[in-house]
Amino acid sequence: MTDQTAPPATALPYLTPGTRAALASLLVAAICLALEGRADWLWEWPDAWTLPVTDWISQGLGWLFDLIRPVVRVISTLLRYPMDWVNVALVQTPWPLIIGATVALGWYAGGLSLALLSAIGLGFVLASGYWVEGMNTLALVFVSVPLALILGLFIGIWANESPRARPWIEATLDLMQTVPTFAYLTPLLLLFGFGPVVGLIASAIYAAPPMARNTLLGLQRVEAEVKEAGIMAGATRRQQLALVEIPAASTQIMIGVNQSLMAALSMVIIAAVIGGFDDIGWEVLLTMRQANFGQSFLAGLVIVAFAIIIDRISARMATNRDRHDLRISWIILAASAALAVYAWAALPAASDIALLAPTVEAVDGALTQFTRATGATLDSIKNTAMFYGLLPLRIGLDGAVLPFTWGFSWTATMSWVLLGGGAALGLAVALTGRVAFGASLPVMAVVLETGVADLPWPFVLFGVGAVAWVAGGWKLTRLALVLLALILVSGLWERALLSLYLCGAAVIACAVLGGLLGLLSAVSNIAWAIIRPICDMLQTIPLFVFLIPVLMFFQIGEFSAFLAIILYAIVPMIRYTRHGLVTTPPELLEAAVAAGATKTQIMRDVRAPFAAPTILLGLNQTILYAFAMLVITALIGTTGLGQSIYLALGQADVGLGIAAGAAMAILALISDRIVQGFAEERRRALGL
Amino acid sequence: MTTPDANGTPAIAVEGLWQVFGNDARARLKEARGRTGSAPEAAEELKQQGLIPAVQDAGFEVREGELFVIMGLSGSGKSTMVRCISRLVEPTAGSVLIDGEDILAASPKRLIELRRRKLGMVFQHFGLFPHMTVAENVAFPLKMLGKSRAERRARAFEVLDMVGLDGREDSYPRQLSGGQKQRVGIARSLAVNPDIWFLDEPFSALDPLIRRQLQDEFLKIQSGLRKTIVFITHDITEALKLADRIAIMRDGRIVQIGTPAEIVLKPVDNYVREFSKDVARGRHACLDSVIQTEGPLPEMPDDPKLRIDMTLDDALAACMSCYENVPVYDRDGKMAGYVHPKELADALTVDSE
Structure with missing residues (x-):
């Protein structure tokens, strides 16, 4: 550490946004740590400050539902007819x-x-032997999809025709796709009562946004000259839409139909948790609950x-x-x-x-034998991951390190050593010039010591706000803070942190593992030939089904949920990483080769930086996928918001269901905007 | 070459046309024009406000049966101009009269009527409907007119035959080459036999050989149809080859309107001069652009039998050995004027610095 490498005293005004954010977060973390034990309100949001938001929602919606229930019941009765017809037709x-x-x-x-x-x-x-159950499921899909398609087509056309309504429609579609699937069900259950109509409506609502989105996209992508040719031929607006623009957008619209079908199928199967209908989703759920895994x-x-x-x-x-x-x-x-x-x-x-x-x-027999034979190994995999990975991340080393698991107990001295070590290492790194990274090291040490679920709320607010500021400026910070504050005052904060922890752990695992697999796929065609069909397969399977294999081997619990999330959410990470790495413009590669770069150098210095925005988008998708799966894993015993949504469904507690669903959507939305912000920044830096 | 207009009303008359892109363009244009004296100053002010004045105070007339070319580099506003005239974009200010009718004041219904019967347009990237066959593409304007299926198909075959594309009626656009696609585009624009024909860089997306071939065929078709044409191009050679008159645009303004000869021989500024620098002037300008018709006839010992529609190159070749004024005859063999061989030579070199 010479004077040369030390940052000059006048460096303060030149700090990058990342450095400033990291330093500020560090400061707040230090304050929180210093006040530990003295100011409990810092570490735990006081109940007295919590507003009965869930009750308000329950009451408000209860009132609204009472008002519209007669109409809804008529719709429900009307829908029963086509549903029964299709069902009879398919089964008979x-x-x-x-x-x-x-x-x-x-x-x-x-x-x-x-x-x-x-x-x-x-x-x-x-x-x-599941033919009849399968046909029951398909009957729901085939009634809900036409509804979704008509609805989606109409919304897409509306958004295309009315530039003023478009941003609102797009925002609503965004929201509808981030709100977790289960959250749709509770209000519908209250409105329509038990029965397959809920599944039908939920799947129609859930499957409409992809159709609307693709319709709008298709219409907007029709070449300007094709539109002009229609106008110059003297078409009226209606003729223009029906004869020129919609047919010209048909490929994109058909992609919408495809996505809509898949969404409907996924939702119909998820809706089986309501029960009351002898479909294939119910069969999975039932046999899963009976631990009848072969079936x-x-x-x-x-x-x-x-x-x-x-x-x-x-x-x-x-x-x-x-x-x-x-x-x-x-x-x-x-x-x-x-x-x-x-x-x-x-x-x-x-x-x-x-x-x-x-x-x-x-x-079943083989499975029993297998689990009996390898039970110890499977258990030790699970326990190792839980005790040394997930648990410390969740409740911190101070809570997770116990004589029973780690062989010793955590002491205050160890905390100081960890924090001090983090600070020293951070300082050392900062002195080499990477100040932002250096400042974030002690912050990470604090997180590791305390655990995500136990972090003091001012620190979380400040940290997220700081990252949001780096990614997207004050506007994004404001949005993130307001939304997070909503979660705080609604009393869902602890559950939100639990969700954040599990999701975060899975995303980190996906990022590392998926990134490596993506890299492997980029450099080896053989690897890609193997990985690609697996990815295709994983992306086709409805969310629900991911639970089965993990349950078979690891039983109910957080680790199974963690694995299920990874299985589902890793795909975009792999795909985008590979895509980003293999689509480097050939001139860049030729220039690098001409400059005498080796393959490794090209990968590190040319391909990887060029792929960064794409990889970030993949990460973004992975995060959204992880949140979507997180809710489903509530079925196999996770805590947090997903559990609340699932419980709310069982208790028909519409206030809790909607509040927890909204909190989940908020977390997804904030992560989405932050990662998009970074991706955008990288793209701009590359001049793309 | 210019023929006087028979009935007095130009087919297209554009006056004071502005197209400004940006928020609240209409009011801000009005404001800017009120404050400043000239159009360029107003445009400058609009630019400073972040608006884009794509067409500034344009005015010209196109006579019936005339092939009027608007030429300019990309971004000069020529494509916007043709979209203003056809009202594909709503002009910010000004007037466009088509056969005396103010098209900017036309109701939506009337506009559809005009487009169905009177206007045809060809696009740079063809604008073919990807989901229709060649015949259906060509028949689309007829469908809008409410013609029967049989009638549509018959007429589509007829026009496709005219553009040399018979046999491909039931192909889809994606199965055609670029040149073939534009033949479909041309056929479609002619299907209802419109009076006014807009062509927006119709040959720019084609490779040079096909381009020349289509230009020749286009001239042949036009010699039979005598449509009133507004033709957009960025290619000076194409403009000179096709045009009766050319308007040259730069940064949203028309800088010069004239016959090909006038553009080549008397460019108004360096910008236009730069365009025609590499053009062989002698090939594009005819004697009518240089002859003297006024004053008493000088003595003319030689008579190399120059005709008024000879290009300067041919004329110069014919009077290589003449050193005095020579007479120039018109098409009927009557004397139309005279020219000095030296002036001929000067005309060819007048702008070389």
């Missing part, structure tokens, strides 16, 4: 005909590969089969206009109809088929 239609029709559609859209996929997929559903896994695979078939056929129809010979489709359909008629009596009813029952037993 002989299964060879339904399989035949799907295979015919698969052929028409994508030729042999999709026809085979449909045949194998539905064949599996039939063999699993649960089978039911989960049925959902996956549906998801893959629906996704691949609709995606192919959206992106590829080439159609295959319709005559072959008719032949397939006719053959299946003939089979249905000819063997009417001979064919077994779908509900009697259980070809896979032995397999399930075998799987």
Whole structure:
């Protein structure tokens, strides 16, 4: 440490925003630490300061619901008709005909590969013995999706036609997609009462935003000259929309249909937690609760089969206009109809088929054996991760280090050593010139010592505010602070911190692991050939199904939830990292090669910086995915906001459900804006 | 080359046309014009307020059957200009008369009517409807007119034949080459046989060989149809080749309007001169731009039989051995004026610094 490296005394005005934010956070952390034990209100938000927000919401909505309930009940009754019709049609239609029709559609859209996929997929559903449950689920999807599509198309067109309404519509769509899925259910439950109509409405509402978004995007992306050509031909606005713009946007709109279908399927399955309907989601839930994992896994695979078939056929129809010979489709359909008629009596009813029952037993047996054989290993994996990773992060080293787990107990001296060490290391780093990083080291030490869930609220507010300021200036800081304050006064703060901790831990794991896998995929085509289909698969599977495999091996608990979140949320990180790294402009690479850079140097100094904004966007997606999954994992025993939302659903406590859902949406929104802000800054720095 | 207008009303008359982009453009333009004397000053003031004056105080007339080219570099406002005339964008101020009718005052209904029957437009990037076949694209304006399916198809085939694209009627735009796409664009714009034809850089997106080929065919089609044309281009060679008259735009202003010969021989400023610098003047200017018709006839010992519509190059070649004034005849063989060979040579070199 020479004078040369020490920052000059006059450096203060030249501190970068990051440095200033880190130093300020450090200061607040120090103040909070100094006042520990003396000012409890700093460490724990006093109950006296909490407003009964949840009660207010309950009362307000209760009043509103009483007002509109008669109308809603009429809607509900009206919706029952199409639902029953579709249900009867799907369940009563002989299964060879339904399989035949799907295979015919698969052929028409994508030729042999999709026809085979449909045949194998539905064949599996039939063999699993879950045909009727599956059809019940599909019936809900097929009624809710048209509603969602009409709603979404209408909203998308409205946003396109009215520039004044557009920002409001877009903000609402953003919100609808960040509000956790469960949170939709509680108010609907109160309005519509128990029954499948809730699932139907929830899935229609949940599936509308992707359609609206893609419609708007498609309409906006229609080439200006194509629009002008329509106008110059003398089209009226209506003709222009119906004959020119909507057809020209059809590819994007079809992508909306695809996303809408997948969202509806996901939501219908989640809505099974309400119960009262004999569908496949309910089957998964039931068998999961009975710890009947072989059966649960089978039911989960049925959902996956549906998801893959629906996704691949609709995606192919959206992106590829080439159609295959319709005559072959008719032949397939006719053959299946003939089979249905000819063997009417001979064919077994779908509900009697259980070809896979032995397999399930075998799987169950193997699983039992496996868990018995490796139980100790699995337990030790889980315990290691919990005791040395998750728990310290959650309640801090001061709470997590116990003789029972770590072999010794934490003392105040150790706290001082940790904090002092962090400060010394930070100072050392700061003196090498990286002041921002140096100042954040002791802050991290404080977090590690205290634990995310026990952090004093002024420190959290200040820290988030400081990061928001670096990412997006005062405007973002203001937004973040106001929203966080809402959570504080509504009394959900502790639960929010618990959610933040689990989500944060999963996101960090995803970032490291996903980043590495993305890097591997970028440098090795073989790796990508293996990872890519897995990613495709993981992105098609409805959220719910992720719970099954983790439960099979690690039982109920936070670690299982942690794994489920990682499984789901890692995909965007992998994809975006790879995408960012492989899309470096060729001139840049040629310039680097011409300058004599090695492969490693190119990766570190050219590709990685260029990929930074893309990777940040991937991280952003990962965060949003993690929040979405966090709520679902409440089913397998997590604490925090997700649990509150799930409990609220069970108790029909609409105030708590909405407040906790909103708090979750707030956390997601703030993280989203902050990461977007950093990505934007990187993009600007690169001149993109 | 300019023919006097027969009925007196120009096909298109543009006057005091402004297109300013930005918030509250109309009021702020009015304000700026009230404060400052000249259009350039007003434009300067608007720019300082963060507005974009894309077209400034433009005025010109296009005669019936005339091929009027608006030429300028990218960002000069030429594309905006043609969109103002066709009212694809709403001009901020000024007037546009089409056959004497103020198109800016037209009701939405009337505007649709005008577009359906009277106006046709071709776009730089073709603007073809991606979801329609070639024939459906061409028939679209006819559909808007309410023609029957059979009628539409027959007429579409007819126009497609005219642009040399028969046989591709049922292809989709994505299956065509750039040149073929623009043939579809041209066919579509002609389907309702409009009186006025806007072409916005129709050949700029094509490669040079195809471009020249389409220019020639375009001239052939036009010689048969005699439409009133507003043609936008950034290519001086194209402008000189096609135009009856050219308007040169710079930074939103029209800096010169004239015949190709006038543009080449008498550029008003260095900007226009710069454009025509690399153009072989002798090939584009005809004798009518340099002949003397006034005063008593001088003595003319030689007669190389110059005609008024000869290019300067040809004329100069014909009177290589003449050193006195020579007579120039018009198309009917009557004497139209005279020219001195030295003036001819000077005209070709007048601007070389």
